[in-house]
Amino acid sequence: MAKKVLKFGGTSVGSIERILHVAKIIEREHNANNQIIVVVSAMSGKTNELLANAKSVSDKFDKRELDVLLASGEQVTSALLAGTLIELGVKSKSWLNFQIPILTEGEHSNSRIINMNVSKINKFLSEKGVAIIPGFQGISKNGDVTTIGRGGSDATAVAVSKIFDADSCEIYTDVDGVFSTDPNKIPVAKKIDKISYNEMLELSSLGAKVMQPSAVQTAMMYNIPLEVRSTFTDRHGTKIFDQENLDYSKSVTGVAYSKDDAKVTLTNVQDKPGVAASIFEPLSKNQINVDMVIQNISVDQKTTDITFTVKRDDLLKTIDTIKNNKNIQYKSLTHNDKVSKISIVGAGMVSTPGVTYRMFKGLAEEKINILAISTSEIKLSVIINEKDTLLAVRKLHTTFDLD
Amino acid sequence: MAKKVLKFGGTSVGSIERILHVAKIIEREHNANNQIIVVVSAMSGKTNELLANAKSVSDKFDKRELDVLLASGEQVTSALLAGTLIELGVKSKSWLNFQIPILTEGEHSNSRIINMNVSKINKFLSEKGVAIIPGFQGISKNGDVTTIGRGGSDATAVAVSKIFDADSCEIYTDVDGVFSTDPNKIPVAKKIDKISYNEMLELSSLGAKVMQPSAVQTAMMYNIPLEVRSTFTDRHGTKIFDQENLDYSKSVTGVAYSKDDAKVTLTNVQDKPGVAASIFEPLSKNQINVDMVIQNISVDQKTTDITFTVKRDDLLKTIDTIKNNKNIQYKSLTHNDKVSKISIVGAGMVSTPGVTYRMFKGLAEEKINILAISTSEIKLSVIINEKDTLLAVRKLHTTFDLD
Numbered sequence: 001m002a003k004k005v006l007k008f009g010g011t012s013v014g015s016i017e018r019i020l021h022v023a024k025i026i027e028r029e030h031n032a033n034n035q036i037i038v039v040v041s042a043m044s045g046k047t048n049e050l051l052a053n054a055k056s057v058s059d060k061f062d063k064r065e066l067d068v069l070l071a072s073g074e075q076v077t078s079a080l081l082a083g084t085l086i087e088l089g090v091k092s093k094s095w096l097n098f099q100i101p102i103l104t105e106g107e108h109s110n111s112r113i114i115n116m117n118v119s120k121i122n123k124f125l126s127e128k129g130v131a132i133i134p135g136f137q138g139i140s141k142n143g144d145v146t147t148i149g150r151g152g153s154d155a156t157a158v159a160v161s162k163i164f165d166a167d168s169c170e171i172y173t174d175v176d177g178v179f180s181t182d183p184n185k186i187p188v189a190k191k192i193d194k195i196s197y198n199e200m201l202e203l204s205s206l207g208a209k210v211m212q213p214s215a216v217q218t219a220m221m222y223n224i225p226l227e228v229r230s231t232f233t234d235r236h237g238t239k240i241f242d243q244e245n246l247d248y249s250k251s252v253t254g255v256a257y258s259k260d261d262a263k264v265t266l267t268n269v270q271d272k273p274g275v276a277a278s279i280f281e282p283l284s285k286n287q288i289n290v291d292m293v294i295q296n297i298s299v300d301q302k303t304t305d306i307t308f309t310v311k312r313d314d315l316l317k318t319i320d321t322i323k324n325n326k327n328i329q330y331k332s333l334t335h336n337d338k339v340s341k342i343s344i345v346g347a348g349m350v351s352t353p354g355v356t357y358r359m360f361k362g363l364a365e366e367k368i369n370i371l372a373i374s375t376s377e378i379k380l381s382v383i384i385n386e387k388d389t390l391l392a393v394r395k396l397h398t399t400f401d402l403d
Numbered sequence: 404m405a406k407k408v409l410k411f412g413g414t415s416v417g418s419i420e421r422i423l424h425v426a427k428i429i430e431r432e433h434n435a436n437n438q439i440i441v442v443v444s445a446m447s448g449k450t451n452e453l454l455a456n457a458k459s460v461s462d463k464f465d466k467r468e469l470d471v472l473l474a475s476g477e478q479v480t481s482a483l484l485a486g487t488l489i490e491l492g493v494k495s496k497s498w499l500n501f502q503i504p505i506l507t508e509g510e511h512s513n514s515r516i517i518n519m520n521v522s523k524i525n526k527f528l529s530e531k532g533v534a535i536i537p538g539f540q541g542i543s544k545n546g547d548v549t550t551i552g553r554g555g556s557d558a559t560a561v562a563v564s565k566i567f568d569a570d571s572c573e574i575y576t577d578v579d580g581v582f583s584t585d586p587n588k589i590p591v592a593k594k595i596d597k598i599s600y601n602e603m604l605e606l607s608s609l610g611a612k613v614m615q616p617s618a619v620q621t622a623m624m625y626n627i628p629l630e631v632r633s634t635f636t637d638r639h640g641t642k643i644f645d646q647e648n649l650d651y652s653k654s655v656t657g658v659a660y661s662k663d664d665a666k667v668t669l670t671n672v673q674d675k676p677g678v679a680a681s682i683f684e685p686l687s688k689n690q691i692n693v694d695m696v697i698q699n700i701s702v703d704q705k706t707t708d709i710t711f712t713v714k715r716d717d718l719l720k721t722i723d724t725i726k727n728n729k730n731i732q733y734k735s736l737t738h739n740d741k742v743s744k745i746s747i748v749g750a751g752m753v754s755t756p757g758v759t760y761r762m763f764k765g766l767a768e769e770k771i772n773i774l775a776i777s778t779s780e781i782k783l784s785v786i787i788n789e790k791d792t793l794l795a796v797r798k799l800h801t802t803f804d805l806d
Contacts, residue, residue: 016456016459016460019460020460050479053419053483054483054486056419057419057422057423057483057486057487057490058486058487058490060490061486061490062485062486062489062490064496065482065483065485065486065489065496065497066482066486068478068481068482068485068497068499069478069479069482069483069486071478072475072478072479072482075471075472075474075475075478076453076472076475078471079468079469079471079472079475080456080457080460080468080472082465082468082471083457083460083461083464083465083468083469083472084460084461086465086468087460087461087463087464087465093467093468094468094471096471096548098501099546099547143502144502145499
């Protein structure tokens, strides 16, 4: 007998028919003698509909009330799913945020789950009941309804898995798992059977939006085995483990890309200690996230060029911040928002020589110009012109034997 | 400074535009230096939509989960309205069922409000905050979400008025108030400025569905002044008071009618003590509500005819119950579901001679046949053929100087 947390995303519970289908998946797992806790999202489109209502009142709709509004979405799914399970003859019960309670801390719309009371639900599980919990929300110490920011219902599922000491956490969604690259754009993309938390993090933060990165991070921290799988097929999905439990036949696990970056270059910046801080401190203070930073080697030992990337949405704010800050000295500022970032990710990279060379050679063969490079233990990213995006991804997918 | 409870029905909060309009009404009352507690319904159509979802799963959808599902409707309105008030610069806050809490007892989908904690909300009111409370729901002693059956959000508004010791309770709806008869069918119908609880009860239970009868009953029990008025005009509505505070220039206040009755006659029933009980006890046990009962004078002192009315929906069940009960002895059972009930209502009737005579004379002038008669202190009802309904209402409206 295992204790399992099953999480169903918005499209999985997007209609009564789909909720019935989900209830049958749960019934099957329950009949296999597992203890089941289910975490649900709002029905697909519901959260956006509620958000649109709030926005039509005000762009700055009160955050406390926005949380009360949005939390209703998962409440609806919880009740419908629990009622459907009962109709199938499965003992079940919805547990709302205040009934568990799911204690959170932090500000509205961006809170974090810090604890839950497990005794009542554990008793219910031991009596063969299936507990349904609304994702994405909780209750503050003051008794206010809060929603959790990053990670949403995935984060709830991982938190439930941790606090209830579950054996596994299955994330049911509308894709078959994690792919070696975007299967919608690159038909030869392959489903990955097993992947490490770190690789998953690099892939998901790079646009493979199968699972929320912060939820993966929490799972990694507490070593909770995850499986991302489709609600709509019986096939196995992608298992996400600790790196040590995986063996790597391939140096590269996947190729990710994103098109929401912009590149900024400052020329003739003084090459002396503290100059980088003088640039990036005001950006940080303005909530601008700097991703890659490349500083050229100083030829004259006096000045250098600094290139960095930010989210495309932050480009104007970035330029304004730099131009308005008298402490930043440079000759010219150029920028380019027609760029994309291509990354190869693989926990096996560190132990495989020549990966960098093969990447650059592959791109050179397609005459793709590299505008910037950044490396980490398990990731190698380059900035290229946006028009070359798919060509580059396809080439690297082949180069690293992922087809 | 007065403490006011304002209740807004589903059509009053049926869209963002209407919620903004409602917020402005509240702002005006708040700026007039009143302490304001608002009770809201779900947006119009929302409860039916949620119910339809549950019904498409099962006709016997689990009642605990149904309550969780339906309660989300008023939660959404509460958050949207509180957020809109804050946007207008009015301090406001939604208080969900468990946050007050609104304590209920009784079974799911049919619970009653028994108490609320007033201290936090009273403190908020004294700090010039407008408290928004979702109608139609509460929390049981076990911490389960419940919905209150009869009276819905009107009952919540009256309970809030009582528990918070409010000076008045205003029911904002989509009609201008209570009318002397149905204004949609009888154009000469007039809005009633003042009416007693009793008259309102007789009118509302007879089809003038402006306010839920059980809510009026509670208001009467605790002498809470009500006003039913339109959200969409600035005109005064109908004030509902204790009878003693009204003076009556007219003997009849209104003419009501309903078309959901059916008439059943049993002939040659034995005329002896206990025979009525033998008929009505099994009906009562089958949850069939008997409305009017007429027993003819026994001619031969041995048998008599008994006529009674039930809701049309209950007719088949009524016939089955009587036929299957061997203790009920009679010669023949006839029934008629093409009847309607016409009632004249007025607290002044009791002190005005000739009302009965004038009613019968009026109907006779139109050659309308009376099938059964029933009287109370403030009401006189007749059963007639359904086809004569509007003719009868129009005639009586004129007869009693209501045009």
